[in-house]
Amino acid sequence: MVTSQKLQRQSNPWWRRFYAMTVKEVLQLFRDYVLLFFIAYAFTADVYWAGSGVTLELVHSALAIHDSDHSASSRQLISEFHSPYFKNIGEISDLREASPLLDSGKATIVIDIPPKFEESIRRSKQTGVQMQVDATNSVLGLLASTYSTQIVTTYGLRESLSANGISPSRTGTLPAIVDDHRIWFNPNQTDSWFMSISELLNVITVLAILLPAAAMVREKEKGTVEQLLVSPLSPIEIMLPKVIAMTAVILFGTALCMFLILGPVFHTPFRGSLILFFVITTLYIYTTAGIGLFAASLSKNLAQVGMLTILMLAPMLFLSGAWTPPEALPTWMRNAMYFSPMHYYIDLSFGILLKGAGWRLLWPSIWPMVSLGAAVFGFGAWRFRRQFA
């Protein structure tokens, strides 16, 4: 029979273990130069490019013209298609050249002005302008055709008014509805505000999943996790230090991004409480880290965890509301959104940063995010222990 022996050890203060593990995570992270570079890049250059490069407006769309009239009117119409929306890449002499230009992507729009265009206008006869639009990129195609329609309609209206003896400056005398709008939160509709914040939130999400998952799976790959399992550490004591260290790094990166890129470069206003924003971000990182740890529990190595992360990120980003507002989604997807922590986080972040909302107003988004986080984290911890059993 096994005889128990005298084993003298005082109970270990949990914080010693906790402290040792957290220090280890931070040290390891700071020795991993590739990862550090990636984090620095994501929080600075990546956000900068998203904010300054990506735009939802029509800019320098290539335009080719087939003008069969060569009149003052046709030139007048052509000159209405100008920078920054359009870029005239020249005239084609034969309409058959249009297809190859569109096919090759050299032109986005081809405008065909028929013969006797000017004459028809002068005689108040009906005439038309043909437009061919490359709508491969549906947003750009739609914008190009809308803008063009607007240009041609305005031109036609002006011409018909002057043909009827009414000068454009006197349109006020005509009965018309004046469209007068107020734009809130982003009065100049600056794309860079939305895009850069949105990219920052994406970066936070990606790193919050990836960093703890990578740290975890690396222990599995190197076999060090067994050493930890044999020690008196509980699963939570193994997981939490990783999340804490990574949270600190991500929060630091977020601050860096806000005060180095968003503020000085894009002049994004931070209208609400920054403390509230950082608190919310911290809660969000915990939520998402749980997803990462779950991914790590399913993977054997870094490559697998990378692919799993992409697999989980894609629906999270689609269902986040950053790309498509919930109202535009089919019902089942809209319901699925309620389970995406990112959806709440995006609402909260834009609410705080651009709308200046306080926690009372945001409470309906805060509690679901926190409870989702607790559930996911708990699940991740449960899976962590189970994977070795």
Next chain:
Amino acid sequence: MGEAGSLISRAQNFSCEGDGAVVRVSDFRKLYGKKLAVSGVTLDIQKGMIHGLIGPDGAGKSTLMKAIAGVLSYDAGEVEVFGVPVVSEQSAERVKPHIGFMPQGLGLNLYPDLSVEENIDFFARLRLVPAHDLAARKQRLLAITRLEKFRDRAMKNLSGGMKQKLGLVCTLIHQPALIILDEPTTGVDPVSRRDFWTILADLLKEGNVTALISTAYMDEASRFNQISMLYQGQVMASGKPESILALIPGSTVRLRAIPQIQAVARLGAEFSQVDPFGDELRVFVEDGSGEAAIQRVRELLTGIEVSEITASEPDLDNVFLELLLRREQSQGRSAPLPSGAPPELETERSIAIEARGLVRDFGKFRAVDNASFRVPQGEIFGLLGANGAGKTTVIKMLTGILQPTDGEGWVAGANLHSVGRGIKEHIGYMSQAFSLYRDLSVRENIRLYAGIYGLSRREMKARAEWIIAMADLSGRETELAGRLPMGLVQRLALGCALVHRPRILFLDEPTSGVDPLGRQRFWDILFQLSREERVAILITTHYMSEAERCDHLALMSAGKVIADGSPAELKAAVEKAAGKTLEIRTDRPVATLEQLLEKGFEDAALFGNKVHLLSSKPEADEQSVRTILSGAGIETHSIRTQPLSMEDVFIYRVTQVEKQQLARQEEATQ
């Protein structure tokens, strides 16, 4: 075309001509980045020889083999294969058709999802083997490797030994004139390993094939015709095993001494190699014949009770170690272990670990089947078995990483099923991977583990000093663990596993990949831990020779414990049942083997330049062997009885179990 043709004829000429070197390497040098992997290596491989490259991991064996196989460029020197200088891709392409190369790793060059036959066919097509030749060769190779029955089995479902044999078949299918095998036997079970050597000896006995084979097992060295001992990228010694043995004349003295610790201390002051093997001590005494050596040892041990003292020829292990020690005199054997706090006095040999009928299933696969053993405090207990025998799974169950499917276990008096995390503070564990954080420094690693086990700042400081002294790491505290040589990494890992002064220590293959010097130092530490601090140590290994250092051994095969006892007990039991080994040296070993097989000595096997024979009545057999050989006109140099090795014991036990199973199956079918 013309060139290729001429080469083939040259290679064939070569195989007809007879002597001459198939491979010539001179002043070979290879750098990986700035790191010198191999430098100044010169060696010739004669035709028809089995040439062995022996050395620990990182000695440069694989580098050298890859360069000879023409798949790795090198920085300086000359490599000539079949008389063709291998200097460029083109010249390498010219010799490759005549080379068979099997890289390191169990079946790594095979396709797991293809069947045995599909794998062979694939390699045959790759090598453009004509269809009619293929059928015949495949038949022959499958027959000698006994893989015929498994033709249609997917490679991934083969055992480790069978994978390695299939790898060999695929390497041989195009009938290469030179075969290069990189650690073909590492981690393979001893039975398959012996098979492997038999197959190889069989293939090579015609003398048209030359083989270059590397190994990390020193006990395999005597199976080669020629050996080169590599260490840190340099050849330490080269030649026939016998001539290497003659480099450092001396004797190995084996004895039992009570008290053992004092004997070790006294002998250690005088001799460089004093190794406790369980109760036995082995001392390498230089420059002395057997009797003189025994005399010297006896004089040193006056006042200590000495028994069963014998002297024998040293083995290659001793010679290699001695060569290393001379090279690195500064490192030498370092000071004895720094003493920790005085050990608790335990008068009774309380049981530290007990396993009773442990079972673990992974899906349908039973990894551990009814394993039972007990380990008292202060004992070094070895679990010996091949890769996949279930050793690691046993350790994982006992350390609480895995839950047993069935059976009971107690560690430090606590039941495996009911125990919480409390038990973990009393056990230390070191896994195969050495479990260090390679991106943390020596000191940071120690601090981390000290913190995990909740040591106070003062305790931590004391333990860190102890670990650094024990592992010879002073002056390297701030170096990253990943940059240290393997031997130091291993000792640091041991230190980290001991940071909380556990009473029970689990070591999972702690010495794989470590050089002999490091291994020797490691065992010294384990010895002191077990004898002075009375720590119970459970260690797994697949090195048969290392296993003899344990106090008690359990042999594992296919998840079962097939025998257990002290090394001496295990050997004595097998010796009683099967006899001793007769080692026969003659002028023509291959002819000798053929003669003996013909005359009914079925277990005769070629062993390098010798023939080994298991004999239950050595005197009578020696006489009949002598008459057979002189009748055949073979000159006998010597016939000697040899003590059984642990490998012999293991193989005997495994085959016994297999026979029993077969008998039981037959009974069941009848």
